[in-house]
Amino acid sequence: MRKLIIIALLNIFVSQSFAAPKKLPEIVKVTFQVVVNGKTRTEGAKSMLLCSSTASKSWTENDSKKLLPTIANETSYIDFGTKNTFQVARFTNGPVINTPLAFSEYPVLTETSETAVILGYTCKKLKTSLRSNSIDIWYTAQLGVKGTPSMAYGIPDGLVLKIIRNGNYEIVATEVKPLKQKEEEPILSIEMGESLSLQLYKYRITENLITSVDVFTNEQISFGNEIVNPADTSFQTTFKYSSGTVILKKVKLPVMPDETQLFAELYQHSNGDAYDRTGSVFMIPLDKEKSFLDGLKKGINTLPAFLAKNGKSYQGVVATSDYSPVIEIMRFFTSFGIGQFNDKVTVYGQHWEDSTLYKQEVTELLPLLQGERWIGVFIGNYDKGGHRVSLKLKYYPGSMEVSEKPNKKAWSMQLFNTLNVMEMAGQEYGTMFASDTLNVEVVIPEGVTNIRMRYITTGHGGWGGGDEFNQKMNTISIDGKVLFQFTPWRCDCATFRKYNPASGNFWNGTSSSDYSRSGWCPGSVTNPVYFPIADILPGKHRFSVAIPMGKNEGGSFSSWNVSGILIGEYK
16 A cells, blocks of 8 residues: 555656646736836826737737827837837828837847836846836746837837836836637737838837927018018918018918927028028917007008107007007027128138028917917018018927816907017117116006016127127116016027127127127027016006117117016916
8 A cells, every 4th residue: 555655656756747837828917117317107108018029019908088189199119020110100190100220220238137026027137228218127037928118218129127227217017918719919010100210210100299380481571672562461461561661471270289388490591691680480469459460551650659758759659548569479689691692701610601590489479479460570670682581379288188177268458569560660679778768657457467478689889899799787666666687688699609700800809799789689588588577456557667878989889679568377
């Protein structure tokens, strides 16, 4: 009996020793979550991965009903057989595009001696870096499948279960699910669409998100040419005023949610004019009985005037009960002859740019730049060739989801704008500051909160004693009390030398475009400044601007272009 028991135990041992190994799954589905600074993100999209021994695909699961319809549905594919990856984008009711990339284009991974157990699987640790970011990757070979939720960090020879970036951002597997035969899904897609370079692929995806309005395209702004404005006043018709130095168009702008970011984007090059000129992108408000449009069509003297102590009348520069001045969207300054004079002036070691791009965020004006609007561009010049410009307004979504919140009820009030947009039609320069303070009286309505002023200022007078080259303090007051004081000054103008081929070069190695100026540089935009007005009460108030403007010298004079608008919202 004892002998039989021993034989039976030996038989069991032998049968277990030579049993068939556990079959590995053919396809595995992995769910990941994001952990930032030790805190798990419980809301938002999930990262998913489907993988086999030869291929994988990863994607993000979102609530498609909440997503913006302009967002592309992206999927990443890895073909371990050919050692290639494919990023594929599918647009709603649109095309399918992809960008291929070989394994050799991804970061090189360095294996360490560290190991860890994640979800019951023994993992090895790899290290790499990507654009100065330190990356740790934990992967396992125990499942016999390969894949990663983020192939941008590199492609290990196994299944990635954790990625750590810079020690505080983690992508961690929460579930590893071997699929049964009937649950198996295809991995590599048959339809990958048009193949594009990585740069073009990314461009197509982001451009689909942006709402872009082409206001002007390669329009000429010049002086002294014959102007025949069309009788048609419909949308997208360009009108020219003030001897051709102002272009104007009525456009339809989209209505966007509050979280949208708005940028004004202007390209400009010389079409004959060699000098640096004041430019402005503006909107004409039509909220009152009179508007700047009347001055453009019927003459500058049809506008209300500010009568200064020097005896001059300054047309259309301050708000009245029945008139709102031009709202300045972006102030820019042309460079010295960019484009037109590139091949006429050579400087050793200097390469001239073909055009200037001015791109400035103007999100605070978003409530004003929606619906039907009159948009214009002004460049002061006396040249028949002048300049050519292209203007876009670009609306960038601030959220990937469709906003369900109603927009806040915005409030604004344009106060003043002394930039003489109709310079070539006789509008006075802003010279009132030599003997006077610019004043405007307005009524603040009940229920307005979070009021702040958007203020733009630049000094002009292009000789040694002129205010262009001398620092002058601006003082803005409310009801006689100083709101803020500051001195506009730009000392970085030499940065823009490559945009100024026609700028004069001096004996000491500097150029005219290098010189510091009162709030501007040739070839740049001027940034607005913002000041909160926390304790202003409803009712009538007087806003004042005082600048110690320099005196005239012979035929030379200084002037100041200042514009101000109040922005707020109703409770």
